[in-house]
Amino acid sequence: MLRERGVAWVETASPAAHAQGLAETVAAALREALASRGEARLALSGGRSPIPFLQALACHVLDWEQVKLTLVDERWVSSDQPESNERLLRRHLQPVFDRLHWQPLYQGASPAQDAVTAGAALLKWQPLDVVVLGMGLDGHTASLFPGQPQVSQWLQPGAGALCAATLAADASPRLTLTGRALHSARRQLLAISGEQKLQVLIGALERAPADCPIAAFLRAPLEIHYCPDQA
Template sequence: MSRAWLAALRQRGVAWVETSSSAAHAQGLAETVAAALREALVLRGEAKLALSGGRSPIPFLDALACQLLDWEDIKLTLVDERWVGSDQPDSNERLLRSHLQPVFDRVHWLPLYRGLSPVQDAAVAGTMLLEWQPLDVAVLGMGLDGHTASLFPGQPRVSEWLQPDVGTVCAATLAADESPRLTLTGRALHSARRQLLAISGEQKLQVLIGALERDPADCPIAAFLRAPLEIHYCSDQA
């Protein structure tokens, strides 16, 4: 099978890390993130990290929680969040609190959800996140529709929000099912010194390959397929 797409990624300066087992994928990603955080701590005395939620990152989060780090000097936020309280099953904050439980109370946590309104919460979080720019590490995921964070295809302002110089750092968006979301924008995500994308399985690989030829408005992950992105891919979807 031709891997011309891999050459195309490398021509864009995108690094590719491939594993065949979900355990190796999670451990490798955790070690990569931890190494980047340690470097930031040495150079700047603090590290700023944005993580994705959902089910896919759970093994990675469990592995990350086992990394030996000066967690008290790490600032942590989410790439995106559902507009629900942290006591709700779909809350990404709840997911992080659960799977980073050994270290969560040691980090400087900045929630996106604040319970005001999606627009107000985005404004409050965005103002606070301005002081965090640039991020040291952002870990992205990708849906089968090509969305990343809560930047979905066909949103009226998605092209604007994907830009590195967009005015807002955090935006109120709607998912495909019209549920309200909060998301970091291109201003925050493109700022990250280490940009990592974690995906698994043949279906998502095909979406990624297709994104090389698609407009970001129709496939938002396409906006990030360039240096300094590093893709961690696992052929095992489990």
């Protein structure tokens, strides 16, 4: 069914190959954008799973000064907190991070105001060149969670805002790019590992985005990078 939707499938045999392959794909897409337009716009996911990929990406030789980087989503915490996705990127992209043009989502005003501020800044970045998504076992992607009152609206390519303030399942505040930003990307990548997430993905093909947000992205031009084994 994924093939019928125009979704590409890339499967790798090991977590190391998964990280390296994803990094090569992202680096190639950034080079293409740099060659075409002189700059590249990239949105990355946080969490534990992307760490080997981030480390592999930082090893690629690119004109990093012309790469604009933001997050797909962020916890509403400052970058000195352990759960901060910005802190994660700074640590694992350390060899190149200070050369990038960085756009944080967290600003420290309030979740709602930070969403407005980040959205205004990212308006100049549209369309994005590359987005790397992840997926939770509940089918959420970015910080777009099942059952949120506005999740159907936020998942749409025509969502009014580029960035929204949301709540995670534990009611902690988050900031997330919306479908308006995420669907704009020329290259849309989803990285998942393990049998459990594969089954969630398969189930998402038959579910509504409001109940399983990743379902909103299971169509061309999405490219899924899958590894049967988790790191």
